[in-house]
Amino acid sequence: xxxxxxxxxxxxxxxxxxxxxxxxxxxxxxxxxxxxxxxxxxxxxxxxxxxxxxxxxxxxxxxxxxxxxxxxxxxxxxxxxxxxxxxxxxxxxxxxxxxxxxxxxxxxxxxxxxxxxxxxxxxxxxxxxxxxxxxxxxxxxxxxxxxxxxxxxxxxxxxxxxxxxxxxxxxxxxxxxxxxxxxxxxxxxxxxxxxxxxxxxxxxxxxxxxxxxxxxxxxxxxxxxxxxxxxxxxxxxxxxxxxxxxxxxxxxxxxxxxxxxxx
Numbered sequence: 001x002x003x004x005x006x007x008x009x010x011x012x013x014x015x016x017x018x019x020x021x022x023x024x025x026x027x028x029x030x031x032x033x034x035x036x037x038x039x040x041x042x043x044x045x046x047x048x049x050x051x052x053x054x055x056x057x058x059x060x061x062x063x064x065x066x067x068x069x070x071x072x073x074x075x076x077x078x079x080x081x082x083x084x085x086x087x088x089x090x091x092x093x094x095x096x097x098x099x100x101x102x103x104x105x106x107x108x109x110x111x112x113x114x115x116x117x118x119x120x121x122x123x124x125x126x127x128x129x130x131x132x133x134x135x136x137x138x139x140x141x142x143x144x145x146x147x148x149x150x151x152x153x154x155x156x157x158x159x160x161x162x163x164x165x166x167x168x169x170x171x172x173x174x175x176x177x178x179x180x181x182x183x184x185x186x187x188x189x190x191x192x193x194x195x196x197x198x199x200x201x202x203x204x205x206x207x208x209x210x211x212x213x214x215x216x217x218x219x220x221x222x223x224x225x226x227x228x229x230x231x232x233x234x235x236x237x238x239x240x241x242x243x244x245x246x247x248x249x250x251x252x253x254x255x256x257x258x259x260x261x262x263x
């Protein structure tokens with residue numbers, strides 16, 4: 001089914017394999033993740049994550065065969081959303097958020113699709129949402145969390161720049177602010193003072209903005225421990241280029257601090 005573009009939401013194609021079965025949904029943005037997303041989904045199956053939340057792939061237009069329908073169904077993927085429009089990660093998230101809110105989920109969990117994150121921790125995010133939290137940030141740096149093979153350049157940038165700036169903007173201390181493994185209540189995402197479905201969020205702006213807006217508005221926020229593991233050898237799985245990508249992130253941090261993304 002083709003869903004036409006509307007205000008703040010890109011055009012996308014929806015392949016619904018099952019109806020909504022749970023109160024919560026896991027949105028996994030991907031583009032050409034190959035065997036990484038398959039391994040992640042297999043780990044999710046091993047821990048029966050599909051019994052806690054519906055699993056939905058938010059694809060940016062993969063061409064490597066990783067979204068083959070029969071395999072996704074066997075791995076308990078509930079729905080595949082395929083962006084048919086412009087924009088990068090922010091557009092994929094807006095597509096997924098819009099679809100999930102229309103399906104009336106109580107909360108949304110997001111996790112990268114490159115098999116770096118502990119998908120087995122999804123039940124802890126669900127538990128926090130059920131306890132009334134509006135924003136739950138996964139962190140490898142709080143007690144119980146694990147940071148495995150984190151590149152030193154990323155660790156320094158995160159601990160000395162990104163986390164302090166986000167925490168200052170949010171008026172709340174967060175320790176793992178580049179981590180997209182987090183959860184949002186439907187109440188938070190539907191609040192008229194938040195409005196995440198806007199075309200201004202094209203790349204990584206939405207992640208930065210949603211990291212700070214909940215606590216700015218006095219909503220209930222917290223961090224929970226997760227594991228984030230990079231390969232011991234070989235290329236680091238990432239979509240962020242060293243120079244252009246990091247310069248873009250710096251601009252986003254500045255705009256976010258100045259309130260540029262606020263409605």
